[in-house]
Amino acid sequence: MTIENTLRQADNEVIVEGLLQEVRLETRNTTDGRGFIGGEIDIEVSEGSVHTLRVFSMKEKKDGSENGIYKGLLTVKEEYVSIAKVGRDEADKVRITAGQLGVNDYVGGDGQVKTHPQLSTNFINRVQANDTFEPKAEFEVEMVIQSVAEEMDREGEETGRVKLKGFVPQYGGGIAPLEFVAEGEGAEYIRDTYEKGQTVKIYGDIVNKVEITKIEEAVGFGKPKEKIKRNFVREYLITGGSEPYEEENVNTYDVKAIGKALTEREVYLEGLIKKAEEKAKNGNKPAKKEEKKGFGSKPKKEEKTIDISDDDLPF
Template identity: 55%
Template sequence: MAENTLRQALNNVVIEGVLLEKRMELKGDKEEDKYITGELDIRVKENEVHTVRVFSKKYKSDGSENKSFPGLLTVLEEYKSVAEFGEEEADKVRVSRGNIQLNEYYGQDGQLRSYPSIRTNFINRVDVAKEGFEPRAEFEVELFVKSVREETDKEGNETGRAVLDGYIPLFGGIVIPFTFKVNQEGAEYVLDNYETGQTVSIYGDIINHHEKIVKKKESAFGKDKEIISNNTIREYLVTGGFEPYDEDDEKAYDPELIKKALVERETYLEELKNRDKDAKKETKKGGFGSKSKSSKKPEINPDDLPF
């Protein structure tokens, strides 16, 4: 690429389902400081619920109103969830411009916790009579490939699927690492054609299946014992994709720019670690809100990166 900065990748999530619960708040003491933040749970089918995060300030830095704010205010004040109004009155909703991000923080043990997060500021009611209703959770993403490998189970046996690791460039030149699973139909193509350093475009389904399994163990006397276990599957499953971009394609990411962004990411994580550490110290002291101490930037050699 001829550009010196990373362009924002195609990163789109569509979720359509029943509004199960909303946890949203309007905050800010002054009118110019008001903002909406929170989460919504959307059920796409039995035992499968997706949480989306929202955040919008009322005003931009230039004083103009954010276009997304009135829409989120309508969701907050008018949309009906199952939790509040019951199944019959709950709204069916569609997220049409969501995107994949990461929720990251450092735990008490000093280890990084990193979880996929879906964010959006655009939620609409579904007019079933006019539009129909198609519950689903889907993604379409451009990815800079880090590695491709066959998936194995806990016993080391191949599942027939593939694991695709890569980096998604976000707004402002930020990159996040992300792992996708590739279904059996596409695994062979991905393993044979996707290579480290390539830019690819993929799409598929977001799976967040949670099921409680109850089994009964017959007792020698009295009531049979119930054994309860939980089966949870969380993954981004690739069901289709396109040929890798040619190296001279203007949309193909420059590996050197990806390396630079990863070095900046490591610096950010080091600062986050120190900030979380300082916050925990202040919490123990009974205070909060102090500025984090300046941290030394980690020494990272871009040549050690895997491409």
């Protein structure tokens, strides 16, 4: 996605440090034979708090030279050890200092576009034995404010926290709609100071955890029945932020340019729906019959490929 006057990529940094919980990476080929690596890694920051990050890299750069990012991710796939493989005591301690906040857009089974927040990175490093190990998950990002509103609970009551929605310009002119929350002094400042259309920089904690509550149900006789309730919490909690950028500031985003980017995003999302519809139609075509082989012969195993164009690549 690009617009005529490409938006400046926002400052966007994610830091995650913790134990490598699981690696789910695959090396595959596009239909025209280009190799790439992609998938997800999970990092445990604390018990019950795990963060998933997407990774992707082509095997070669556009000029045909070796891609160092691919090589690094291949090392993670083949050499890094995770909790899932060897247990918590032996798992690698890893650090990510160049992650980013973004969104994952896809078409659901109902034919509608779903958008969820997503963390991504292409640089994963082991924490060396002589380094200080500080498990954490933090963000710092510039954004254009869309709205400031009170957070409401399921009963429709105000929680005292504030929801800050905004747009984060991405590489290449794309734009990611994201939502943040603030509480206490931060919520008060945002209510009084932040307004729609302003450019600000905020930072805070990435929260992804499971809250477990045990409830004992009364019974007529015998031991009380214990019921476990799990509440999944995933949010970007603001712990600090800048004053709104001045209009004269060269880093202040032009609201009209943001509007153009949003229009182009809508076109992109419509394209996702059309692709999904075409794929569904093609999927209904009868499958080709498998060619019969003679005695003792085995069908040739097909190499994993995927139909992917330059427009689909996440960079």
